[in-house]
Amino acid sequence: MNKSELGLGTWQFGPSYGFWTDQDQQASRSVLRFACKHGIRHFDTAPSYGKGLSEQLLASVIQTREDLVVCTKFMPKNPELVRKDLQKSLARLKTDYVDILYLHWPSSSLAMKPILSAACDLIQEGLVRKVGACNIPLSYLKEMEDLPITALQIPCSLLWVRSLAAFRQYAQDHQMDLVGYSPLGLGLLGGKYAKQPEDGRKDLYVFKSEAYKEYLSLLDLLGQLADRKGCTSAQLALVWARSQGFSTILAGARNLVQVSQLLATSTLELDEEEKSLLDEKAHDLTSCAPSSWDNYFGHRW
16 A cells, blocks of 8 residues: 655644644744655645634745645535635635635534535635545535535544544545544654643543553554654654555644654555554554544544
């Protein structure tokens, strides 16, 4: 299986939901410049990341689109607001179009199809190249197969493998770009957080009861395999994600050391035994989450 393209996610540049509250803006710009200089061409942002700050930081560094892929998102409100919200994002990004516009989080209290249909209409206007859905249940997608939704973004992390195979098969069957985010588990797979962090990550299921033991076991295995390969646990977690059959894996970095480590994963490989060991640990951990959950945030639609 070919290794996925590496893209840069930018949630960490715009603090939101109690995450990344101490990120330095100059460090963010440095990461973006370094990423562009060293071959990253896929950048993913959202207006909810720092209330537009992430989009603005991206625009401050990207002076020309060239061969870059720039993606942003919108939250479901009503069909009439989709275009208006995109125009606000385009103004912050200082661009005339985005390559992919994702519905960010669907809502069970709203009819999603008219909202996504309004987003698809923007393709004809040249404001959007593709429309995608992020964090969407397969049951929702199956109701919208007559719409030109051609990109699907889901978590791809050792912290959460529930339904991974089903999403991968769906994307393949429907010729959709499959984009994975959070391969480092919001930073929790780097081995630094054996204890609960102080920010919003402390509420994730991995720190609850039975899951916590499995999480520590996963960290231990990552550490052992990383030592064997002469890399970091975070790099190994990213290599695993890049072996999962996604077109693009979005990883986050908060400084130049981290983005350099992300780029170095292009020369690392897992053998079948290593991959199998990690798969087993990931399934053991994910099975500790409530059976009703379909995302590792426990978000209810």
